[in-house]
Amino acid sequence: MKKKTLIILLAVIGVVIATSLGIYAFLKPKEPIKMDKKAKKKTQATVVTPPAYFCSVCGEETSKENSELRPIAVIVENHPAARPQSGLEDACTIYEVVAEGGITRFLAIYTHSECKNIGPVRSVREYFAEIAKGYDALLAHCGGSPTGYSMVKSLNIADLDEFANSGAYWRAKDRKMPHNLYTSTENLRKRAAERKFDTDSSFEPFKFKKDAPVEDRPEETYVEIDFSSPKFKVRYEYNKEKNSYLRFMSGLAHKDRNSGNQLEVKNILVQKTSISVVDKIGRVRIGNVGSGEGYAFLDGKVFKGKWVRDSLSKIIKFYDESGNELQLNRGQTWVEVISPDRKVNFPETTS
Numbered sequence: 001m002k003k004k005t006l007i008i009l010l011a012v013i014g015v016v017i018a019t020s021l022g023i024y025a026f027l028k029p030k031e032p033i034k035m036d037k038k039a040k041k042k043t044q045a046t047v048v049t050p051p052a053y054f055c056s057v058c059g060e061e062t063s064k065e066n067s068e069l070r071p072i073a074v075i076v077e078n079h080p081a082a083r084p085q086s087g088l089e090d091a092c093t094i095y096e097v098v099a100e101g102g103i104t105r106f107l108a109i110y111t112h113s114e115c116k117n118i119g120p121v122r123s124v125r126e127y128f129a130e131i132a133k134g135y136d137a138l139l140a141h142c143g144g145s146p147t148g149y150s151m152v153k154s155l156n157i158a159d160l161d162e163f164a165n166s167g168a169y170w171r172a173k174d175r176k177m178p179h180n181l182y183t184s185t186e187n188l189r190k191r192a193a194e195r196k197f198d199t200d201s202s203f204e205p206f207k208f209k210k211d212a213p214v215e216d217r218p219e220e221t222y223v224e225i226d227f228s229s230p231k232f233k234v235r236y237e238y239n240k241e242k243n244s245y246l247r248f249m250s251g252l253a254h255k256d257r258n259s260g261n262q263l264e265v266k267n268i269l270v271q272k273t274s275i276s277v278v279d280k281i282g283r284v285r286i287g288n289v290g291s292g293e294g295y296a297f298l299d300g301k302v303f304k305g306k307w308v309r310d311s312l313s314k315i316i317k318f319y320d321e322s323g324n325e326l327q328l329n330r331g332q333t334w335v336e337v338i339s340p341d342r343k344v345n346f347p348e349t350t351s
């Protein structure tokens with residue numbers, strides 16, 4: 001073999017070996033990357049917790065979508081023939097107010113949860129329109145007093161009156177008129193969209209806190225509110241374990257007709273304010289703006305203080321004796337509106 005040929009042969013062998021090594025290195029199974037403990041910890045620490053969203057009216061945790069919903073205020077009657085009502089259990093907050101003749105009526109506000117059956121729905125009064133305005137709520141009702149109607153108009157309320165939006169309501173066949181008109185949050189939201197009402201609202205909500213720890217709760221306590229006659233007397237009995245109050249109406253458990261459950265309430269707020277009769281039918285005018293004596297019942301305790309509502313575009317707030325805004329427990333709140341001469345009974349030991 002000539003020297004030149006030998007050199008070429010050696011060069012070719014060299015290239016073949018080098019290429020094979022390259023291919024092997026490329027195809028070689030890769031070893032798992034070992035992470036030292038510090039690096040592992042760092043990766044775990046950067047896991048982001050998804051943000052929590054809360055209902056603007058009752059403070060309960062909910063989805064982002066539901067936290068942005070516009071509240072719906074529905075006027076539900078409390079005539080003995082209308083009991084038990086449907087859907088009160090699902091409301092975020094309920095206002096209980098004396099209408100004419102000592103008969104109480106409710107303004108039930110629905111926001112984060114759906115309710116398929118709410119009623120019986122009744123007519124609007126001006127003070128209900130005023131309360132709904134504070135939440136910038138859609139208002140569901142069936143007709144109204146002349147002053148009720150004019151207040152709905154003058155406050156520019158997103159009005160879902162049954163008279164003009166009958167498709168959102170139905171008459172139940174197993175109850176007699178006028179105690180048989182029902183609606184649902186789905187129907188009302190659908191109708192509100194057809195009417196091109198805003199789907200959200202903005203207002204300054206209640207402040208919320210965590211429930212008091214079990215060891216700080218009393219064994220038992222109660223609250224009684226005397227609206228007018230015994231038929232409208234309300235009693236709440238405290239449940240230490242659940243940290244809520246079971247509601248009684250006229251001496252009987254106040255149940256939701258949809259589920260059969262007794263109504264269970266997290267906060268009871270009492271607003272003492274002027275209530276004066278303004279016409280022959282006995283319709284009343286209620287002082288909804290300003291301030292006055294108030295009580296709050298939560299965690300089995302009573303807080304005496306005052307209620308304040310600066311204007312109709314704000315919701316009511318409660319302050320303790322030191323002037324601090326009360327923080328409520330997350331869940332259903334009842335606001336009980338009574339005149340200063342009506343009694344609120346509770347054991348003094350709970351204060």
Ligand SMILES: [Zn+2]
Binds near residue numbers: 057060091113
């Ligand atoms: Zn809610």
